[in-house]
Amino acid sequence: MRQRILWALVALNVFLAVVFVARATGEKPAMGQVRRSADYLMIPGEVTVGNMDAVYILDMTNGELGAITYDDANKVIDTMVPINLAQVFNAGMGNRPRGR
Numbered sequence: 001m002r003q004r005i006l007w008a009l010v011a012l013n014v015f016l017a018v019v020f021v022a023r024a025t026g027e028k029p030a031m032g033q034v035r036r037s038a039d040y041l042m043i044p045g046e047v048t049v050g051n052m053d054a055v056y057i058l059d060m061t062n063g064e065l066g067a068i069t070y071d072d073a074n075k076v077i078d079t080m081v082p083i084n085l086a087q088v089f090n091a092g093m094g095n096r097p098r099g100r
Contacts, residue, residue, distance in 0.1 A: 038062060 038061040047054050047069060054069045059082070067080040 038059050041058040041060060043056045043058070045054050045056055046052075052069045052071065054067045057066045057068065058064075059066070063085045064082040065085055066082040069078045070076075071078060
């Protein structure tokens with residue numbers, strides 16, 4: 001009986017040692033996002049051409065504006081290529097973009 005308990009304790013200690021070594025030398029824990037994700041502002045609106053509604057998406061971090069519309073007749077989602085608002089505002093102010 002004592003020998004059985006002794007081997008059970010030895011096996012338990014070996015198991016605990018293996019778990020400890022695995023935790024101490026295992027993979028590094030996951031890290032959060034290194035780069036901050038973008039802040040988005042979504043604004044519902046209407047499109048002047050056709051009878052469609054749109055969702056305008058403003059990327060506050062990167063300064064871009066895009067839009068998404070849904071064509072109910074054709075069951076298709078249409079997207080707009082994002083516009084860089086810094087270039088639009090610089091052109092409106094009569095300023096040339098930097099580097100040009």
